[in-house]
Amino acid sequence: MRRAVYPGSYDPATNGHVDVIRRAAGLFDELVVAVMINKNKKGLFTVDERIDMLSQATEDVPNVRMDSWHGLLVEYCRQQEIETIVKGLRAVSDFDYELQMAQMNQQLSGVETLFMSPNPLYSYLSSSLVKEVATYGGDVSHLVPENVHKRLTERLTES
Amino acid sequence: MRRAVYPGSYDPATNGHVDVIRRAAGLFDELVVAVMINKNKKGLFTVDERIDMLSQATEDVPNVRMDSWHGLLVEYCRQQEIETIVKGLRAVSDFDYELQMAQMNQQLSGVETLFMSPNPLYSYLSSSLVKEVATYGGDVSHLVPENVHKRLTERLTES
Amino acid sequence: MRRAVYPGSYDPATNGHVDVIRRAAGLFDELVVAVMINKNKKGLFTVDERIDMLSQATEDVPNVRMDSWHGLLVEYCRQQEIETIVKGLRAVSDFDYELQMAQMNQQLSGVETLFMSPNPLYSYLSSSLVKEVATYGGDVSHLVPENVHKRLTERLTES
Amino acid sequence: MRRAVYPGSYDPATNGHVDVIRRAAGLFDELVVAVMINKNKKGLFTVDERIDMLSQATEDVPNVRMDSWHGLLVEYCRQQEIETIVKGLRAVSDFDYELQMAQMNQQLSGVETLFMSPNPLYSYLSSSLVKEVATYGGDVSHLVPENVHKRLTERLTES
Amino acid sequence: MRRAVYPGSYDPATNGHVDVIRRAAGLFDELVVAVMINKNKKGLFTVDERIDMLSQATEDVPNVRMDSWHGLLVEYCRQQEIETIVKGLRAVSDFDYELQMAQMNQQLSGVETLFMSPNPLYSYLSSSLVKEVATYGGDVSHLVPENVHKRLTERLTES
Amino acid sequence: MRRAVYPGSYDPATNGHVDVIRRAAGLFDELVVAVMINKNKKGLFTVDERIDMLSQATEDVPNVRMDSWHGLLVEYCRQQEIETIVKGLRAVSDFDYELQMAQMNQQLSGVETLFMSPNPLYSYLSSSLVKEVATYGGDVSHLVPENVHKRLTERLTES
Secondary structure (H helix, E strand, C coil): CCEEEEEECCCCCHHHHHHHHHHHCCCCCEEEEECCCCCCCCCCCCHHHHHHHHHHCCCCCCCEEEEEECCCHHHHHHHCCCCCEECCCHHHHHHHHHHHHHHHHHHHHCCEEEECCCCCCHHHCHHHHHHHHHHCCCCCCCCCCCCHHHHHHHHHHHC | CCCCEEEEECCCCCHHHHHHHHHHCCCCEEEEEEEECCCCCCCCHHHHHHHHHHHCCCCCCEEEEEEEEECHCCCHHHCCCCCEEEEECCHHHHHHHHHHHHHHHHHHHCCCEECCCHHHHHHCHHHHHHHHHHHCCCCCCCCCCCHHHHHHHHHHCCC | EEECCCEEECCCHHHHHHHHHHHCCCCCCEEEEEEECCCCCCCCCCHHHHHHHHHHCCCCCCCEEEEEECCCCHHHHHCCCCEEEEEEEEEEHHHHHHHHHHHHHHHHHEEEEEEECCCCCCCCCCHHHHHHHHHHCCCCCCCCCCHHHHHHHHHHHHH | CEEEEECCCCCCCCCCHHHHHHHHCCCCCCCEEEEECCCCCCCCCCHHHHHHHHHHCCCCCEEEEEEEEECCCHHHHHHCCCCCEEEECCCHHHHHHHHHHHHHHHHHHEEEEEEEEECCHCCCHHHHHHHHHCCCCCCCCCCCHHHHHHHHHHHHHCC | CCCEEEEEEECCCCHHHHHHHHHHHCCCCEEEEEEEEECCCCCCCHHHHHHHHHHHHHCCCEEEEEEEECCCCHHHHHHHCEEEEECCCCCCHHHHHHHHHHHHHHHHCEEEEEEECCCCHHHHCCCCHHHHHHCCCCCCCCCCHHHHHHHHHHHHHHC | EEEEEEEECCCCCCCCHHHHHHHCCCCCEEHHHEEEEEEEECCCCCCHHHHHHHHHCCHHHHCEEEECCCCCHHHHHHHCCCEEEEEEEECHHHHHHHHHHHHHHHHCCCCCEEEEEEHHCCCCHHHHHHHHHHCCCCCCCCCCCHHHHHHHHHHHHHC
């Protein structure tokens, strides 16, 4: 069985993330979407909320499951017997850091990282850009899944 | 009437900023230099001080005016009926983020972003580099307008 | 009157070029699309054919006209009293060369270059990629204007 | 069955290519190494020679086979029922072009491209660099498989 | 006498730093490794600890000495009569900022910056990546000098 | 004695080259400017003409001498007992290739490559850009040494 993990912070998931999930799920027998927990950085959504939103936005994709992890990604891969990490590669500025991480992870554990190109439609998208625009009242309904849009609007109204 | 906005934090303006202002002012009927307010980041100068310094440094350019804005730049453009954003593009590391912002802004509002090349003389200049050098007593008199240099020296002596 | 030139080889025009033409035409009183003649490089289409295809694909845009030029672009700008060059900036690998050309042109003549972001949908498009795919029988109908697609198919069948 | 193709010109294969082949073979049920034929470019080795050298250098990897192809890579994938293209991503300068090709191929056919990081040891390696160094008598024995080194020395002595 | 300074934060030194020190020491009569003090950023190790670890890891290199500095690097160079700054250039994302600093320093003082390529083996290494991996219990023994590994393990166990 | 070589094609030398020569000459006891001969590429000037122009443009710099070489640069270094290669690093697009060459040369021979930042004034300059502009009658007198300008004008009038 070929399994891969697609790690990220997903705070919240964008259409770009969902697009990568759908495409990557077609290439592996199982795809785990792992919300990486960063204790030093308070997110807009809790980890559970992020997983909820991801699950709902991809509920029609059968071989995807959600999880969360705090620690080294390669340790997660070892425990879960996952041999491949999937990453979306959006921009040149991501490239250097991601390549360094990939080489480090390969050397630490033998786990390989496979990079996917973004859908051109979403190449400029990031969670932080979406939050920045939404905070100031810009319309992001075409940039995130419908359920994310609803929760994002609620959350920003609360605060 | 062709109007453009040149947004930035200008904390403080450098010779590079003033060079772009002069060149961009020649290409549009009116150029608005907009100090973008970031409530999460305390600057070295207040927004009013930044506007003052910019105004003085460009007082001989007739079709430039200063303003400040807190919120989405494209909302400012809508209110002010501005159809173009002007940006200086200094380095490849700026490129990705700026392209993403430009595409986001274009999709949100139809407002276009036009990127200008820097004057090679000032291609290595940034406000933060100027502040870092000046803080440690380095001579930045050839890197910022004369009035900025005077105020910068005063401010750094105060603190 | 604000005039700009959008130079290129357009062998042939893609949807990406047409998108930049439409968007740039909205920012200037007149936009000249200039086919730059390179005597050392035989194109797939003659300069006249390229101009024909461009004209047809943008015939609904009132303030655009086509021209061709052999020589320095800034000399063309001088003769035509054009103060601005417009360029699409697709990828980081374009960035360095284009910035160098822009700085050279600015120093030679004072003519400024303004860079526009690509429509994300067409960010991966180039004339040479289109020709390569079409040569091997790939479907490029969604990548070029309809009239270009028709002529491209004819041309590749002839040869 | 998960199958992938690793395309290239392999004129000749380097240790970097062989490293990617070994690592990619571990991630798929079958890996096809496809020598892409470019009729406009005379190589140092014939396509058959390149395939021979590749086969020999990877003969201990069970699920790899060699092939050659002239035409669109996605057409090859369609005929061979391959759903994934594997590429090594060595340097930022490769990145833009490769991303454009990946997006084009995805749109033409649905075939996905997965990029792998290079082994840091071989990150500076390319076939052309190897040939350049070997042509002038430099020692490349640690940069290419032993059989490639032997043939390369013979070929360069002949000519 | 040709002297150079190799500045950094070295919190802690990696095998990549030690490799640059050894190679650079061969090119100058004296090489000063200067730990730059950043009062706004609490490190994992004190400046003295960093110097200790660096000294021990390079004790067999005769013409290297350690120092620390708080302030402008070019002021340090002036006081110490050093005419050259040495930097390792690991990735494109470093490139822009480092080039800007080099040009700024050259203009402020005439001191030149010389950039060295990394050993490919260590091209993906950085102090922060090492700390991140070690914090989560990953094995970094092949990435840092032995004495650094020992102290790093102790420090992370303490906290 | 610290010696370095500054290799290039210098067809012809620009102000950017001369600037690097002057600055690098200050950092080494002797600087050799080596015109690399490429038999596959006919230049605008012969190798002797290039050396003549370089010599004249730097005749006031005492510790510089000119040479030419056909073959591996590291073999030249070995024969001449040179331990350092100096390169100007103008743009990100140069960076990858130059880093690969530097790592290859270091592994082949132990010879190190040191990269210098360009003078910002000349950061957009290249021999090919100068020739392109001059060919079409553009004024390049401020971009190349006076003697190069004179010969360039003569050469382009002849042909």
